[in-house]
Amino acid sequence: MKALVLEDIGKISLKEVDTPTPGRGEVLVRIHACGICSSDKARIFKNGTYHFPTIPGHEIAGEIVGLGPGSRDELLGKKVAVFPLLPCRQCEPCRQGKYAQCEHYDYFGSRRDGGFAEYLAVPVFNINILPDDMDYHTAALCEPATVASHALKRAKMKQGDVVTIIGTGTIALLAACIARIRGASKIIIVGRSKEKVMNASQVANHVINATGWDVEEAVAQLTEGDMSDVVLEMAGNSQACNYALAAAGKGTNIVFTGNPEETVSFDKKIFWKILRNELSIHGTWNSGYAPGNNDWNDVIRYMQEGEIPADEIVTHSFKLEDYSKAFELLMSDRFYTKIMFDI
Known part of the structure; x- marks a missing residue:
């Protein structure tokens, strides 16, 4: 698959890498859109990620195209947005539903490979099923909206x-x-x-x-x-x-x-x-994802009802192949709000 691979601070390029295989309790998501966050700017060009190489990107939307063992058949073909934080679900904060305070969390796009790629293996726990008629730009905007x-x-x-x-x-x-x-x-x-x-x-x-x-x-x-x-x-x-x-x-x-x-x-x-x-x-950090305090449920409803003007907030989009143009805009003083990769 094609992916943008960060090999060192400021050193990112489009490469062919192995398509991930979903494990138990995971699904394979064909990514169709991934937003560029301001935190990606620092991760790619200033501070780096937690290890190299890394595929950045955590504002992820796509379609489920594969199932790992134990994942339900009815998930195939579903349009989804991805909660990018992977909590351990064992520590005391996790047991209280405070996943953003997890003591052993993982994270797409910084601690493990993320969404600037064609495919991603995602735990079923982290997928949020979307209406079929929601466009992928709106879907990818769900993550920053939950913040x-x-x-x-x-x-x-x-x-x-x-x-x-x-x-x-x-x-x-x-x-x-x-x-x-x-x-x-x-x-x-x-x-x-x-x-x-x-x-x-x-x-x-x-x-x-x-x-x-x-x-x-x-x-x-x-x-x-x-x-x-x-x-x-x-x-x-x-x-x-x-x-x-x-x-x-x-x-x-x-x-x-x-x-x-x-x-x-x-x-x-x-x-x-x-x-x-x-x-x-x-x-504040990240979003609420526990039952009774789930920002994703709220935001998906707002998006579905057209109460958030996603088409006005997403001002620019680029193919992965045009990543240099996307990052040039990101680092410039020119006007933009949300820059999105169409994948």
Whole structure:
């Protein structure tokens, strides 16, 4: 099969590799779409994966074309999206259904081979069956949407809340869509790229370009001084984290979602706000996958009902053979939101 193989930091190429054979309790997925995540940018070009060679990619959608021993015959031909975290299901966090906190987890695209390939062997536990009429771009967008969904749950967002989102990338836009679905009274998106801020206006009530506005003053004006009930930080840098605190009101729930590449620091005045306003700061990682707290069920329903404009969020797509063009765009300053591989 064809696959993009990462052999060292920055050294990735299209190769012919063996097609995997599904083991017991697994299925073989013919991948049709896989999104490029901002974390892939760091994994491929800066930090590397956990071992080389590795096939990156974890935003995976495809069709089941083969069955391992013990897998049900009726799964053949099903369209699926893949939960990329492979929990041990034995440790204490796993027994509590907190798979993102698994002490011995594996992960497609970083700890084991992932979705920038034609085929992938996937445990039945990790497959999410999709409607037959869902297109593969929408299907692959389910994974980042579950991250956004989980962040909003961590923030304990309620109907009527004012939600401010720091960032203009894929997960930020998806979070805005899901906040609207769940009844946010006002959604504010803060960013620094003029083009991306304008693009974010499609899914937010208000947008703030932080290069020209004081974020705290702007949020105060938009909320008549009440500030935000919920703030999601989705950029992963010091500036974004400080903006998140600036946008907070009294007792605001703040969730840090972005993956930082450098040391994060806070302005002293902003840090005092954590204390005086009794802010609650939460971290989040991945998505909920346990019964009763399954972000995938929620997101698939939203996608099926057309409540998330996937065709507007996926701005570019490339064949695997054109990977150099895809990564050139990824590393550039040109406008994009979600870049997808069609496989």
